[in-house]
Amino acid sequence: MTMASETLVRVRSENGVTTITLNHPERRNSLSMAMLEALSDVFTRIAGDDETRVVVLAAAGNVFCAGHDLREMREQFGSHDFQLRLFQQCSKVMQQIVNLPKPVIARVAGVATAAGCQLVASCDLAVAEQGARFATPGVNIGLFCSTPMVALSRNVTRKHAMEMLLTGELIDAARAEQMGLINRAVEAEALDETVYRMAATIAGKSGHTLRIGKEAFYRQLEMPLDQAYDYTAGVMAGNVQANDAQEGISAFLDKRDPTWKHE
Incomplete structure (x- = not known):
């Protein structure tokens, strides 16, 4: 600047x-x-x-x-x-x-x-x-x-x-x-x-998850309903593969706080 x-x-x-x-x-x-x-x-x-x-x-x-x-x-x-x-x-x-x-x-x-x-x-x-x-x-x-x-x-x-x-x-x-x-x-x-x-x-949330969610939110808004569901299903399936999603799910099931890597 x-x-x-x-x-x-x-x-x-x-x-x-x-x-x-x-x-x-x-x-x-x-x-x-x-x-x-x-x-x-x-x-x-x-x-x-x-x-x-x-x-x-x-x-x-x-x-x-x-x-x-x-x-x-x-x-x-x-x-x-x-x-x-x-x-x-x-x-x-x-x-x-x-x-x-x-x-x-x-x-x-x-x-x-x-x-x-x-x-x-x-x-x-x-x-x-x-x-x-x-x-x-x-x-x-x-x-x-x-x-x-x-x-x-x-x-x-x-x-x-x-x-x-x-x-x-x-x-x-x-x-x-x-x-x-x-x-x-x-x-x-x-x-x-x-x-x-x-x-x-x-x-305090996963930065990686926030990035995925914000992008998906605005993209799906402009789509017809069926396309929006197809698109977000793919987004979620990919999201599950992320380290933070797997850590968050495991932490929830193990009743502990997650440790985010923001990836």
Whole structure:
């Protein structure tokens, strides 16, 4: 990572949990090209880091992420090439999260709007403080949230997604939990405890098993029912051959704790 990237994104690792923090609060942690490139670099590095088993995505300041940097976009109004590269880079980062062989938990404090809401929806799990707010408000400024729609529509029902996309209105954390955009809405003082307890629970599992399971989850979602069962039957049969699966089954039958080798 460059010095600029390290300024925009902070990374801290402990006990198998790596926390990635968006660190540009003065610009509401907006997804500028530089921020997106920094995030992409971090996810690329973490994908090959055997010590990391769970990722927490957080943000500095009182806004989780306000979406794309509109000032940057306005400066480039005359460049269709830049706008296309910006949205393609954003799409790349969102897919990196989904394809990352580690679970990603969004820790949401403050507002997550437009591509910021997309960022939350792209994570595998999300926990938000009760004061958090979410929206896809592009329609309010004449720019429909078409790329955020991809992640949003894969996490909530069609009518809930369309309501957010067509009205552009903010919803609170309780409503976001009810819709399935986030897993839990908690008191602000309980946010870190909840997030890192969840992360620690997951980090205590076999990293190899988590990698297999996350990949299979997203792949089977796009398949017809019969193909999904055929695919996952093969996944499980292969999973049984792994050292950790055999250790876990034996430990359960022997009434002892498993010792994972993450392979």
